[in-house]
Amino acid sequence: MTGHPVSRRLTLGVIGAAAFAGRTLAQGGGDPLPSWRPGARRDAILRFVAEVTRDGGPGFVPPAERIAAFDNDGTLWVEQPLYVQFIFILDRVRALAPRNPAWRDDPVFRAAIDGDLRAATAGGTAGLLRLAGAAQSGLSPEAFQGVVAEWLAGARDRRWGRPYTALVYQPMLELLAFLRANGFTTFIVSGGGVDFIRAFAEPVYGVPPHQVIGTTFALRTGDQDGRVTLTREPQIDFVDDGAGKPVGISRHIGRRPIAAFGNSDGDYEMLRFVTEGPGPRFGMIVHHDDAEREYAYDRDSHVGRLSRAMDEAPDRGWQLVSMRDDWSRIFPG
Amino acid sequence: MTGHPVSRRLTLGVIGAAAFAGRTLAQGGGDPLPSWRPGARRDAILRFVAEVTRDGGPGFVPPAERIAAFDNDGTLWVEQPLYVQFIFILDRVRALAPRNPAWRDDPVFRAAIDGDLRAATAGGTAGLLRLAGAAQSGLSPEAFQGVVAEWLAGARDRRWGRPYTALVYQPMLELLAFLRANGFTTFIVSGGGVDFIRAFAEPVYGVPPHQVIGTTFALRTGDQDGRVTLTREPQIDFVDDGAGKPVGISRHIGRRPIAAFGNSDGDYEMLRFVTEGPGPRFGMIVHHDDAEREYAYDRDSHVGRLSRAMDEAPDRGWQLVSMRDDWSRIFPG
Numbered sequence: 114m115t116g117h118p119v120s121r122r123l124t125l126g127v128i129g130a131a132a133f134a135g136r137t138l139a140q141g142g143g144d145p146l147p148s149w150r151p152g153a154r155r156d157a158i159l160r161f162v163a164e165v166t167r168d169g170g171p172g173f174v175p176p177a178e179r180i181a182a183f184d185n186d187g188t189l190w191v192e193q194p195l196y197v198q199f200i201f202i203l204d205r206v207r208a209l210a211p212r213n214p215a216w217r218d219d220p221v222f223r224a225a226i227d228g229d230l231r232a233a234t235a236g237g238t239a240g241l242l243r244l245a246g247a248a249q250s251g252l253s254p255e256a257f258q259g260v261v262a263e264w265l266a267g268a269r270d271r272r273w274g275r276p277y278t279a280l281v282y283q284p285m286l287e288l289l290a291f292l293r294a295n296g297f298t299t300f301i302v303s304g305g306g307v308d309f310i311r312a313f314a315e316p317v318y319g320v321p322p323h324q325v326i327g328t329t330f331a332l333r334t335g336d337q338d339g340r341v342t343l344t345r346e347p348q349i350d351f352v353d354d355g356a357g358k359p360v361g362i363s364r365h366i367g368r369r370p371i372a373a374f375g376n377s378d379g380d381y382e383m384l385r386f387v388t389e390g391p392g393p394r395f396g397m398i399v400h401h402d403d404a405e406r407e408y409a410y411d412r413d414s415h416v417g418r419l420s421r422a423m424d425e426a427p428d429r430g431w432q433l434v435s436m437r438d439d440w441s442r443i444f445p446g
Numbered sequence: 447m448t449g450h451p452v453s454r455r456l457t458l459g460v461i462g463a464a465a466f467a468g469r470t471l472a473q474g475g476g477d478p479l480p481s482w483r484p485g486a487r488r489d490a491i492l493r494f495v496a497e498v499t500r501d502g503g504p505g506f507v508p509p510a511e512r513i514a515a516f517d518n519d520g521t522l523w524v525e526q527p528l529y530v531q532f533i534f535i536l537d538r539v540r541a542l543a544p545r546n547p548a549w550r551d552d553p554v555f556r557a558a559i560d561g562d563l564r565a566a567t568a569g570g571t572a573g574l575l576r577l578a579g580a581a582q583s584g585l586s587p588e589a590f591q592g593v594v595a596e597w598l599a600g601a602r603d604r605r606w607g608r609p610y611t612a613l614v615y616q617p618m619l620e621l622l623a624f625l626r627a628n629g630f631t632t633f634i635v636s637g638g639g640v641d642f643i644r645a646f647a648e649p650v651y652g653v654p655p656h657q658v659i660g661t662t663f664a665l666r667t668g669d670q671d672g673r674v675t676l677t678r679e680p681q682i683d684f685v686d687d688g689a690g691k692p693v694g695i696s697r698h699i700g701r702r703p704i705a706a707f708g709n710s711d712g713d714y715e716m717l718r719f720v721t722e723g724p725g726p727r728f729g730m731i732v733h734h735d736d737a738e739r740e741y742a743y744d745r746d747s748h749v750g751r752l753s754r755a756m757d758e759a760p761d762r763g764w765q766l767v768s769m770r771d772d773w774s775r776i777f778p779g
Contacts, residue, residue: 177648177654180656254696254700255702258700298654298656300656307697307700308700311700311701315510321510321631321701322699322700322701323513323631323633323656323657323698323699323700323701324656325700329697332693332696332697334689334692334693334715340718340722341689341692341715341718341719341722343692343693343696343719356667356674359667359674359676360665360667360676363587363665363676364640364662364665365656365698366655366656367587367591367640367641367644367655367656367658368644368654368655368656369588382667382674385673385674386674386676389673389674
């Protein structure tokens with residue numbers, strides 16, 4: 114994505130300042146985690162990082178092996194009331210509808226176009242995948258990233274009236290920056306579409322495109338007007354969620370991370386894969402228990418269901434973060 | 447691969463010294479490319495790097511977009527008389543044969559076990575894929591990388607009597623280090639197996655596992671003895687060669703590289719994909735024309751065939767490197 118004007122604009126936007134402030138703090142010797150309240154979770158982070166970076170200590174991990182994996186939806190940014198990518202898909206279906214008149218004959222598409230969420234999702238996963246395929250295919254990955262970046266620049270969340278890229282968790286931005294300042298390489302490992310996340314991960318999280326792992330759609334190669342072309346197809350060919358996360362990690366990173374951060378049962382296998390390795394390990398789950406400042410949900414949520422991973426957290430040594438108690442601030446700015 | 451004792455040993459081996467020497471030169475202000483003879487190819491490299499790094503200049507490329515893609519076999523190390531990975535596969539089939547007595551009833555496997563190369567390859571691609579699958583499946587990616595690293599530590603090339611990791615091209619090590627010293631992120635994009643290359647890419651090339659893209663085998667997930675497991679399956683699920691290389695690049699890097707280095711028609715689509723992008727671009731082909739110091743082959747070779755990419759190189763502005771004329775030294779040490 115050479116050029117990438119929209120991403121550049123995002124860099125200078127609401128989020129850039131906060132993310133870079135976190136980075137400066139971590140490197141400047143001040144409090145690296147100002148939005149984490151004193152307590153067990155904050156202590157656990159500081160203890161783990163001190164342990165793996167203490168040269169000559171029993172838990173020392175060379176920088177090349179300091180790999181940290183972060184889920185995205187619900188771990189780095191808001192996923193309620195709907196995944197941001199699903200809101201994008203609905204908007205995009207509406208935008209493309211005039212060019213696709215036949216869509217109105219399909220109940221799922223007609224519902225999406227009319228903004229009838231209940232009917233649009235009534236078709237279950239099969240219907241959602243058809244919407245996702247139609248809304249996100251036909252472009253090159255580069256052009257698609259541009260479409261996403263442009264949408265993100267204009268779209269606003271209804272509850273806060275802010276861009277979705279402003280609804281990222283300030284404590285997690287500080288954590289990302291703190292880990293990087295201590296020699297970690299930070300990866301996103303998401304069930305979301307890889308090109309969708311790559312459209313904003315670098316300016317917003319400081320994570321370059323090649324450190325984003327996600328669900329992928331098939332790519333078709335071609336040769337058109339004297340150029341090699343890549344075109345996104347409507348079919349998903351890899352689902353980076355649940356048991357798929359260790360697979361995505363292994364294929365992409367080729368080395369087991371030593372720290373993993375998630376918020377739902379979709380992160381359960383990743384958390385186990387990471388924390389079952391030898392040597393110092395760190396697993397953390399963000400628990401959404403703050404209806405006032407964000408949302409409160411876990412076992413019964415249709416988005417970001419958290420049950421088994423929470424039940425097993427104590428025995429597995431995973432830190433359960435209370436957004437309400439452990440975070441003094443939720444969003445930047 | 448936390449721990450990875452064999453890789454650590456390799457770091458301290460014959461190659462480490464040469465690779466790090468190249469890095470120091472590039473950063474220390476001396477000649478960054480001492481093994482490149484003065485001439486058009488060397489000038490083209492220096493000019494390109496000067497152009498993209500000149501802040502405020504018309505060709506400036508921000509560091510995040512300075513991505514370089516390198517083929518491996520025949521571009522970074524020797525691929526004649528057979529791909530190193532194929533030699534590994536044959537050795538591994540022999541090593542596993544006592545535990546698999548039924549293999550002797552299969553002509554392809556029997557030939558491989560008996561060291562009859564002609565008969566082992568007579569089955570064509572299908573036979574080779576069966577050998578590759580049998581030799582490389584059944585282990586976790588981590589354990590498989592360990593097997594490869596151990597094999598590389600002991601195996602010797604017949605012609606030079608040296609480890610294969612010593613038969614890497616010193617001018618290309620210098621080029622990798624020079625690009626990195628100028629803010630580039632260097633990736634390997636190979637038709638070889640990704641876990642095979644990850645077993646040595648970091649100590650030998652300075653390329654971490656997550657910057658290696660290659661052909662992949664299917665992975666099976668499981669849960670055994672209370673651990674999440676990943677097991678390599680015998681089936682290839684992605685071939686990172688030819689038209690597959692732009693696909694592998696797009697999925698893994700998510701951004702079009704601005705420089706590509708190859709040596710065969712398997713790199714043709716990658717070279718085009720990279721050099722057809724906007725702004726400054728660099729494409730280079732290593733031409734094996736030095737039978738005395740290495741090998742001489744192109745159009746008629748069964749390994750690393752180079753024909754179309756060479757024919758189109760002048761029109762496409764790709765640099766054709768003569769190993770004989772442009773390189774003062776082939777191997778490190």
